[in-house]
Amino acid sequence: MRIGAHLRQDDDPIGIGESLGADIVQLFLTDPQKWDKPEPHPQTERILRSPIDVVVHSSYVINVASLNNRLRMPSRKAVADQAAAAAEIGALGLVVHGGHVRDGEDPAAGVTNWRKLFERQQDKGGFAVPILIENTAGGDFAMARHLDAIARLWDAVGEFGAGFCLDTCHAWAGGEELPGIVERIKGITGRIDLVHLNNSRDEFNSARDRHANLATGTIDPAMLTDIASAAGAPLILETPAEGIADDLAYLRDALTAG
Template identity: 80%
Template sequence: MRIGAHVREDDDPIGAGEALGADVVQLFLTDPQKWNKVTEHPRAEQIRASPIDVVVHSSYVINVASLNNRIRIPSRNAVAQQAKAAADLGAIGLVVHGGHVRDGEDPAEGFANWRKLFERQADKGGFEVPILIENTAGGDAAMARHFDDIARLWDAVGDFGAGFCLDTCHAWAGGEELVGVVERIKAITGRIDLVHLNNSRDEFNSARDRHANLADGTIDAEVLAAVVVAAQAPVILETPADGVAEDLAYLREAVGDA
């Protein structure tokens, strides 16, 4: 089991990972709040040569499900560009949020837009790294908040080999219990490729995406550790930076050789 964290030092992700003793790091390859194109990472050679695994998180502005052409089309392009850049670094996957349609719009069209993303890329030979769709915390029109919606999403994209990233804070804030969550998700997707292990600053079903350190939030830390043991997938902590080292130490002790 490989355990690590999202590193804020995007200019030197491997150095940050080494300082933490991480087995895997997650990073952005461009400003996550903008539509900037990806350029070659200044430490690409070091990243490719390192024994530390790398996961790339796509930009937050991406919304593949959107019915707005001005959002959906740039989103498709950005996923393809960032997947290629991730592959160039030897990354194990590209995490992409499930996205949403607007209130009053038909969610079925959002699921169909996800399928079109994979269909269009399949015509070009497919994505160069696995696309790991992440569950999200809020929004009644979200594609991947509630597990019944994730089932609809998987009906649309599962046959393209889409991967799944389980975020514990998002599931909790989205109103999904964490006890037994791994079995429930695997019954839908058949897989969990990555765990974003985060506690939550807010209560169950709050729809608020605010992460907390493992010992400080509203989720029992032992429940979080149990998710890791059950998932048997690489783990990325996205907890507040000041406590990440302590979170890593707690998690390693809690899961042991599981």
């Protein structure tokens, strides 16, 4: 089982990963709050040579599901550009949030837009790395907050080889019970490719995406360890930076003891 962390500083991902004793790191390849196209990473050769695996998180501004052409069209381009940049550093995949439509709009249209993303890219030879769709914490019109919505989304995109990233904080805050969550997700998608193993600062079904360190949030840490064991997928911690080294040590100890 490969365990690692999201890096807030992306200039030396391998050096930071080594200092943490990580097996895998997650990073952005461009400013997550902007539409900038990724530039070649200055440490590409070192990343490719390292035994530390890499996964890329896409920009937060992306919303593939949107019915607004001025948001959806640049989102499609950004996913393709960031997937290509992820491939250049040998990444395992590109994590993309499920997105949402606006209040009063038909969520089915957002699902259709996700399908069109894959259909259009298939005509161009497909994405350069797997697209890992991540469940989200809030929004009544979200594509991947609740399991029934994820099932509708998977009916539309599963045939294109979409992957799934399970975020434990998002599931909890989104109102999904965590016991048995791995089995329920796999029953829908057939897979979990990555786990964002995060505790939550807020209560169950709060719809607030605020991560906490593993032993200090509102989720029972033993439940997080159980999910980590059951998922059988690489684990990325996106917990607060000041405690992430302790989180990695805690998780390794807990998994070894289990």
